[in-house]
Amino acid sequence: MPCADDANTLGGSLEWSQSSWVDPLTGLEWQIKCKEAMTWHQARDYAAGLRLKGHADWRLPELRELESLLDRSVYRPEIRSEVPFQDRRSFWTATTFAKDTDNAWIVMFEGAYVLSYLKQNRYAVRCVRGRFKVRDSQ
DSSP states (O other): OOOSOSGGGBOTTOOTTOOEEEOTTTOOEEESSOEEEEOHHHHHHHHHHOOBTTBOOOBOOOHHHHHTTEETTSSSOEEOTTOSBOOOOEEEEEEEOTTOTTEEEEEETTTTEEEEEETTSOEEEOOEESOOOOOOOO
């Protein structure tokens, strides 16, 4: 399944010329177009070389950052409605599995699973920049 590349899979208010989105909940800036499946090491290299919107500090998201895109307040978690990319793929995180460093965590947006898999496997990549801040929901 390809990454979200067309207007039908992006939020209706998003202009196609935009290449990133700032999450109002966390303050993180997310790459809108994801990169097709690659190994974890390839994903880290891709993120380190990414230049987008004049910034060179893009990286793979940590597990809690990628998981923050999910709405866990509902019975069957889905990507939060305000997130402009709604593709349901599995994405790499930068977080290595502590008990087996040959594995890293992924978030499977189809079903909202968080699992660890071998770094040799191939999953999609969506880069992020900034620092994770949880905003007061009041």
